[in-house]
Amino acid sequence: MHGECMKWRPVLLVAAGLLVQLGLLVPWRPLGVVPSLALAIAVWMGLMSGASEAVGLAAVAGLAMDFASGSYFGLWTLLLPAVALGASAVRQMGLEPGKLWPALGLVLIGTIAADVAVWLGLVGLVDSWPIGLMVGKMVLELLFNILLAFALWPVARWMAAGERE
Amino acid sequence: MKWPWFRNKVALGIAVAGLAVVLGLAGWLRPVGWIFDHTLGYAVRPLVGVGVTTGEFFGNLGRIKDLASDNQKLTQENLQLRQRLAADSEVRQDNEALRQQLGLGPAAGLQQVSAEVVAFQPDSYRQFVTTNRGSKQGLAVGLAVMSDGVLVGTLSDVQSNSARVVLVSDPEFRLVAKDQESGALGVVHGQLGSGLVMEKIAQTDTIKAGDSIVTAGLGGQVPAGLLVGQVRSVDEHVNAVFQSAQVATPVRASGLRFVFVVRP
Numbered sequence: 001m002h003g004e005c006m007k008w009r010p011v012l013l014v015a016a017g018l019l020v021q022l023g024l025l026v027p028w029r030p031l032g033v034v035p036s037l038a039l040a041i042a043v044w045m046g047l048m049s050g051a052s053e054a055v056g057l058a059a060v061a062g063l064a065m066d067f068a069s070g071s072y073f074g075l076w077t078l079l080l081p082a083v084a085l086g087a088s089a090v091r092q093m094g095l096e097p098g099k100l101w102p103a104l105g106l107v108l109i110g111t112i113a114a115d116v117a118v119w120l121g122l123v124g125l126v127d128s129w130p131i132g133l134m135v136g137k138m139v140l141e142l143l144f145n146i147l148l149a150f151a152l153w154p155v156a157r158w159m160a161a162g163e164r165e
Numbered sequence: 166m167k168w169p170w171f172r173n174k175v176a177l178g179i180a181v182a183g184l185a186v187v188l189g190l191a192g193w194l195r196p197v198g199w200i201f202d203h204t205l206g207y208a209v210r211p212l213v214g215v216g217v218t219t220g221e222f223f224g225n226l227g228r229i230k231d232l233a234s235d236n237q238k239l240t241q242e243n244l245q246l247r248q249r250l251a252a253d254s255e256v257r258q259d260n261e262a263l264r265q266q267l268g269l270g271p272a273a274g275l276q277q278v279s280a281e282v283v284a285f286q287p288d289s290y291r292q293f294v295t296t297n298r299g300s301k302q303g304l305a306v307g308l309a310v311m312s313d314g315v316l317v318g319t320l321s322d323v324q325s326n327s328a329r330v331v332l333v334s335d336p337e338f339r340l341v342a343k344d345q346e347s348g349a350l351g352v353v354h355g356q357l358g359s360g361l362v363m364e365k366i367a368q369t370d371t372i373k374a375g376d377s378i379v380t381a382g383l384g385g386q387v388p389a390g391l392l393v394g395q396v397r398s399v400d401e402h403v404n405a406v407f408q409s410a411q412v413a414t415p416v417r418a419s420g421l422r423f424v425f426v427v428r429p
Contacts, residue, residue: 018205023212026285028220029419032358033289055178063185064205067198068284070293070321070329071337074186081182118290125336126357133358137289 009159010049014057017041022068033137035144036111038065042080043106043149044156046087048098058084072121075114083110098157100150107149111142195324202327210283210297217282220419275388277311277425278302280328285418290357292335292418294318298426299326307386309427316380316391317416317424328426332418333361333393341384342393344370345377353378353393353412361394361412368408372399378412388429 021037038061045054058080065076083106090102115138188194228235280296298304300323308320310330318332319340331338334355342353342363349370351363366372376396382389394414401408 019208019212022205022284022287023209024216024219026287027213027216027419028223029285029289030220030223034287036287052177056181059178059182059185062182063189063194063197064201065287066189067201068287068295069291070286070295070331071291072288073189076287077182077186077189081178085178114288115290118288122290122336122357128356130356130358134290137358141289 010045010053010057013041013045013155013159014061018061018064021065026068030144031140033140033144035141035148036114037148037152038062038076038080039083039110039114040103040107040145040149040152042084043087043103043110044152044159046084046106047091047095047103048156048160051085051088051092054084054088055081072118075117075121079110079114079117082113086110098160100153103149103153103156104146107145108142111145112138115141198324206283213283213285214422217419217422224417224419276428278304278428280310280424280426282421282424283327291337292318292332292355293321294330294332294418294421294424296328296330296424296426297326299324299328301325303428304328304426305386309380309387309391311391311425311427312421312423313415314392315415316387316393317421319385319387320426330424333414333416334418340387340393341381342378343381344372344396345379346373347371347376350381350383351407351410360397361414362409363396363412364407364409366408366410368406370408372396372408372410374398386429388427391427 017037025035025037042054042058042061045057059077062076062078062080065080066073069076086109087102087106090106095102115134119134185194278298280298280302282294283297284295286293296310304320304323306320306323309316310318310320316333318330318335318338320328321331321337322329332355333340333353336355336357338353338355340353341350343350344366347370349366349372351366351372353361353363356362363372363378374396378393378396380387380389380391380393394412394416397411397413399408399410
């Protein structure tokens with residue numbers, strides 16, 4: 001019974017997160033950027049759920065994001081499990097689950113990694129690099145993603161509660 | 166701490182994700198993509214409209230202060246377009262009369278396939294959308310995609326029931342276009358975050374702000390005469406071989422909901 005509780009909550013969270021990410025946040029593009037709810041969920045899953053669950057679900061979510069994408073197949077399939085693994089590693093170091101600061105730090109690292117990967121993919125396609133615009137977009141993404149991670153905090157605790165049941 | 170256990174998980178996770186990427190790049194995950202499209206894709210579609218409308222709403226809020234000047238500009242543009250329409254009507258009648266006299270049939274119109282935008286690129290930099298029409302509806306890679314009478318992009322990947330559009334504002338987009346007023350040819354391509362640029366325009370050609378840029382119809386499957394945008398400014402480099410121009414396009418990825426694919 002305990003095992004079942006551990007499974008359905010993260011699955012529900014990932015499914016709902018993907019719907020919101022691909023159905024709302026991506027078409028909306030607030031202030032011209034795409035906030036990454038999927039990244040925030042991967043971080044919280046790594047911190048609050050089992051490592052195998054977190055990595056597996058993050059890989060499925062990444063695959064779904066890559067199928068929706070027109071370029072860089074593999075970016076999200078590699079990034080989301082990597083972030084979930086990083087979060088699991090932080091948890092393995094003995095950190096108390098449910099702390100906010102590690103989650104925010106990991107979201108920050110994940111956002112920068114995703115943007116740098118996209119920039120690298122643009123080498124050869126772009127003649128002039130609007131550095132100000134790119135940094136501006138990244139900062140906005142960081143702010144949105146940190147807000148999303150903060151908003152997910154109670155959900156993460158609910159997920160952890162399921163694990164403890 | 167259970168490090169050996171964790172290292173096993175790390176290795177397994179990296180291996181599975183890496184394998185998925187390799188298989189995906191080799192095109193062997195198409196069935197998995199099909200499953201995602203027919204499960205998650207169907208669930209996402211009703212939400213896409215809400216996302217687009219929300220984006221439009223907040224975008225319009227930011228443009229309220231420009232409404233008065235936009236209105237004035239549009240009224241002026243409307244008058245100019247009415248004049249051009251009247252002149253074009255005369256030209257069309259002359260053209261039809263001449264074709265009749267020469268024994269030619271009526272000029273063939275373009276066939277258009279309507280499609281709904283069902284997915285957007287999930288990052289802040291690239292400009293792709295996915296439509297719900299594919300090869301089963303006769304679509305093929307390279308066909309032009311229009312919205313509101315303006316070229317929005319070309320098809321870059323076509324599956325049986327879906328097609329991916331690379332938008333004109335994406336850095337990957339490249340197309341030979343011409344200045345409708347002077348006939349100057351150039352290559353139009355998207356820029357990162359700042360619209361379009363038309364390059365490789367010969368120094369001997371004349372191009373000026375306000376000119377309409379249309380597709381040249383040279384090579385590929387994009388017919389001639391589709392509106393791409395208007396010249397915003399010209400970058401004249403006296404010592405360079407070519408000149409270039411900044412082109413304004415009304416295309417905004419986040420506002421796209423329905424498009425038309427043009428079949429020649």
